[in-house]
Amino acid sequence: MKPKNTVIIILSLFLFSCEQKYSIRDNQVYLKGWNEGSGNYERLVEKADAKTFQKIENDENLTIGKDNKYVFFETEIIDNFDPKTLKYIGNYYFVDKDSAYFFGFYSSKNDCEIIGVNPNKLRIFKTYPWASDDKHIIYGHDIAEIKNINDFKVISENWGRTKTEILYKGKILNAVDINSFEIINDDKAKDKYHTYEYGEISN
Numbered sequence: 001m002k003p004k005n006t007v008i009i010i011l012s013l014f015l016f017s018c019e020q021k022y023s024i025r026d027n028q029v030y031l032k033g034w035n036e037g038s039g040n041y042e043r044l045v046e047k048a049d050a051k052t053f054q055k056i057e058n059d060e061n062l063t064i065g066k067d068n069k070y071v072f073f074e075t076e077i078i079d080n081f082d083p084k085t086l087k088y089i090g091n092y093y094f095v096d097k098d099s100a101y102f103f104g105f106y107s108s109k110n111d112c113e114i115i116g117v118n119p120n121k122l123r124i125f126k127t128y129p130w131a132s133d134d135k136h137i138i139y140g141h142d143i144a145e146i147k148n149i150n151d152f153k154v155i156s157e158n159w160g161r162t163k164t165e166i167l168y169k170g171k172i173l174n175a176v177d178i179n180s181f182e183i184i185n186d187d188k189a190k191d192k193y194h195t196y197e198y199g200e201i202s203n
Contacts, residue, residue, distance in 0.1 A: 020063040020074065024050045031063065031075050045075045058088045062103055073109045080113065091128045095119035102140050104129050114141055127154045142170025158186050168199035175201070 020033035022045070029048035034040050045053075049067040056064040056071075065072045071081035078101075085097040092104035100119040101112045121133040131138040136145050137152055137160065144167060146152065151162040160167045166176045166189075177191035189196045195203045 022053070022055050022063070022065050024053065027051075029053045029065070029067075033063075043075050045072055047077065048072060056086065056088060056094075059090065060092050060103070062092070064094075064103075073103075076109055078112070079110045089122060089124055089131075091124045091131070093122065093124055093129075093131055095122055100133075100138075102129065102138075104140055106141070111141070114138060114143065116143055125154050127157060130154050130160060137167060137170065139167075139170030144170050144172050146172065155183065156186065159183055159189070168196070171199045173199060 019035070020031060023030050023032050023042075027050045029045040029050050031043045031045055032041070045065070047070060048065070049069065052068040053065055054067075056066060058064065063074050066083035066086060068083065071078045071083050071086055080099065081094075081101065082096040082098065085095075087095050089095055092102055094101045094103070096119065098119065100114040100117045100122050102114055103109075103112050106112050117136055117138060118133040122131060122138070123133075124131045129140045132149060132152065135149060136143040137149070146162055146165055146167075148162045148164065152160060153162075154160045158169055161178075161181075164178060166173045166178065166181055168187075168189075173189075173196060175194070176196070177193055180192040181189060182191070183189045184195075187198050194201045
């Protein structure tokens, strides 16, 4: 199950892209689709090379394509994305030879790069949107360098832990007492010293 605070964004993305597909006509690439706001539409994918264009298959209903020069999200070019080495990992994560990208929740298509991770080591956990590389735990666009990466376990949608650290989403909790730590709900936890809300000490 996906985190509650991302459901609206992902649902919006689904509504606007569920009927979308790329089509090639007269040596040009078009995005065809339907939504409740505008009905049927067809938009030109500018700068797309029809001869080399292909859709990137994924499990998340994202309309992403590439040609020999660019990667496109719907009709727009995604900056700094290498089409030759692009791979879909799962759970909205993509990688190329230099970078990793997450499209699960964002404010702009070009805010999707995950800064500071090793794309060659990125792997996803079954619980969305947790992932990791060889040094970091990744939660969407947030990353945390942890001491014992191989000890990390996902507790729930928002919580994870190692033997010595507790993480709320992509943030390590400071000054937590591991032995008495207890999760109260998706966003709240406690130990014998403090109560934590949204990854911060609240008392």
